[in-house]
Amino acid sequence: MHHDDILQLDRHVPSTRRAASDQHHSPLLIVLTLLATLGVLLYASFLLNPNNRGDLVPWLVVVLAEGVLVVHTLLAMWTVLSGTKDPRTYAYWAARDSLLVRRGQEPASRWELSLRGRRPGVEVFVTVYGEPVETVRRTATAALAIHGEHRTWILDDGRSDEIRDLAEELGCLYLRRLSNTGAKAGNINHALSIAKGDFFCIFDADFVPHPEFIEHTLPFFTDDTVAFVQTPQTYGNLSNLISRGAGYMQTMFYRFVQPGRNHFNAAFCVGTNVMFRRSAVHEIGGICVDSKSEDVWTSLRLHERGWRSIYLAKSLAVGDAPETVEAYTKQQLRWATGGFEIWFRANPFSPRRRLTPDQRIMYGITSTHYLTGIVPGALLFVPPMEIFFDLRPVNLTVGVGQWLLMYAGFYLLQVALAFFSVGSFRWEVLMLAAVSYPIYLKALVNALVGREQQWHVTGSTTRTASPFNFMVPQVLTFVFLALTGAVGVWQNLVTGRFTLGTAWCVTNALVLGAFIVVALGESRRNRRAVRSARRSPPPTRTVDPPVPVAVPRPRHRPDRVARQVLDGGRA
Amino acid sequence: MTWRNRLRLWCGLLLVVGVVAALTLVVNQRSRQAFSSNAQVGAELSTIGSEYGGVVVEQYAEKGDEVELGQELFTISSLSLKRDLSNGLQSISTRAYEVDARHGRVTFLAPMAGTLTDLRAERGTFLAAGEMATITDGGTQYVTAQFRLTPEQYGRIRIGGEAQVELPSRSRMPGTVSDVSVQTSEGVAVTTVELAVPRLESESLASLNQPGSPVSVTLTLADSGILAGPTDSLVQFLHRVGVR
Helix, strand or coil: CCCCCCCCCCCCCHHHHHHHCCCCCCHHHHHHHHHHHHHHHHHHHHHHCHHHECCHHHHHHHHHHHHHHHHHHHHHHHHHHHCCCCCCCHHHHHHHHCCEECCCCCCHHHCEECECCECCCEEEEEEECCCCHHHHHHHHHHHHCCCCCCEEEEEECCCCHHHHHHHHHHCCEEEECCCCCCHHHHHHHHHHCCCCCCEEEEEECCCEECCCHHHHHHHHHHCCCEEEEECCCEECCCCCHHHHHHHHHHHHHHHHHHHHHHHCCCCCCCCCCEEEEHHHHHHCCCCCCCCCCHHHHHHHHHHHCCCEEEECCCCCEEECCCCCHHHHHHHHHHHHHHHHHHHHHCCCCCCCCCCCHHHHHHHHHHHHCCHHHHHHHHHHCHHHHHHHHCCCCECCCCCHHHHHHHHHHHHHHHHHHHHHHHCCCCHHHHHHHHHCHHHHHHHHHHHHHCCCCCCCCCCCCCCCCCHHHHCHHHHHHHHHHHHHHHHHHHHHHHHCCCCHHHHHHHHHHHHHHHHHHHHHHHHHHHHHHHHHHHHCCCCCCCCCCCCCCCCCCCCCCCCCCCCEECHHHCC | CCHHHHHHHHHHHHHHHHHHHHHHHHHHHHHCEEECCEEEEECCEEEEEECCCEEEEEECCCCCCEECCCCEEEEEECHHHHHHHHCCCCCCCCCCEEEECCCCEEEEECCCCEEEEEECCCCCCEECCEEEEEEECCCCCEEEEEEECCHHHHCCCCCCCEEEEECCCCCEEEEEEEEEEEEEECCEEEEEEEEECHHHHHCCCCCCCCCCCEEEEEEECCCCCCCHHHHHHHHHHHHHHCCC
């Protein structure tokens, strides 16, 4: 708390007022972005300079890998610099002013909505598939409390009676299917056949919506061409290494890239914290079911039909980033497979796609983005080439100093940019970026051959799977790099010369080692949890409400009875 | 972990360790090899020349001929020699040339037996003072190779050590170190190694092994480390199966 002797005249103290008046794109950020671009170009020219070329094989690996990174970085900068326009127009504010019709005694969640003089029906879907009851309770409670008249549905694909009882207790609607076809997309499509509101919101079971969610998103639909409004995924559980890394990885995307994509009319849906216009989804035949990444595919279909998408860079729901290696691996694999699928099954640059040039470029980025996750893996194997075969990517006449300077021009400026724009730079992000290449490689292969990933993990559902089930390639890479580093050190001792290859190899081995240490800690915790579960009855898991969102106390309203709707009305 | 994944992990670990072990032996094999920065065939040769230029009036041998010791090669008529003689220069014939003082002519003789590998003196041409012909003694070829070595590598050269010589024709032949000298120029130590290559001597002088032919030399340095034995086995194995 800031103490001074100046009287506080309104609800703000200086720090909160500064946050409230924050400009999204400060001039300093723009200059930093331009500097970073310059650094990228310098680095690219250094690598491509024929005088600096070393041995062909490692040079090719480095040029191709860094080429992917450089191209994607430049495109990201361009996107970021394009995002200076606020999507909220005069029409939006006008619609927002007349949106809520207050009723004296009623709670805010019952206030009537009004959009262009009509009363829109809004459905709020909470998609559930085996999540803990407490998590669902938190989300459903917050969903019920959203301001403005709406119906709240729990769409339970896990067919859990506990969830059904919870819905009854809270007083929200409950839907269950007899099959799981089409996964989450099928679940939503099934709900759309029953819930006929003009607009519907989707929240994953762990994303707790802000009470003002509808107020902020619905006014955009005053424009007839808007199909959906997407808001960021904000994470409230940045408590362990994996979730911090995974969470901060997304920060840049949600804070700067998506707003930029708005300008290209290519902001895409991320499956949660989103409001759709029902008729738009209806026009493309429902949410896409033929992919694990139904969200991006749905966006693509809508954009092809000429619809507008809006991304509002305002945190209106707080959820959980993946906390375990397993969750992280599955999430990234799903996203990356979806991205690559677009490339193979609906190439954005093909003349058959009816997209604007802007959208083609943006979907091109989306579909190849995860290549930037694969290339660090290729770079890990460049130092071993030097150690084992004496092959170097750059000419021996290039000094370590020059090499480092160029490298710093690219990477340090990126770090500085991240630091300035996100407010902090996390080494966890670097670690995850360095160790995730097997996931993205697997995604590429899966998308190419069109197969579903089968995980061979524990057979029992009561025990948590060991993280090492998902990390065999990473462990092997670590062992390889550690042994190679040892060989490199031995060589350097014999020849009495320090080589850059050895230094890199040891550094990379340490980074992978850090990831393995994290995983070891996780499996230790798992084992302890199993042991304590055996000793005592399972404790009722309490979930702390996430910090940034105030969750109103559930109101017990006996006048509303939970309705159960089953497939075809069969009980 | 499931047993299936454990199996995958352990098989993978075995594979990785095996690959690294094999590659380490490759590294060791490379660390005991030094590659020449430049190397060439040398041989005993004698250059025939004179301070007196002049017109070649007679030519007794062609380039590439085998010549005997003392065989006449060519005769020069030199105006400057004439002038010097008339100014009182005393000239004596030696084993290498005969002077005809009356006409101001010099006839050059072969100072050794061998092959006439270079002959600029063609009948009717004017020869400036300087080198005029070269005789190379076939069968005395050796190789001189220059290496840029670290002190540690330099310390592992042994007289009598093995080396591989690769001719421009890609044929390889073994050699042994007969002499080592080192010079430091501009902060870089350049080691010059002289190699005896028996198979070169037995070959007649072809274009590929005459003096000055560029060759490349791989010198095997002495290895007394713990990996010496396994590396030898690996190299022998590769040799056996025909990889090297």
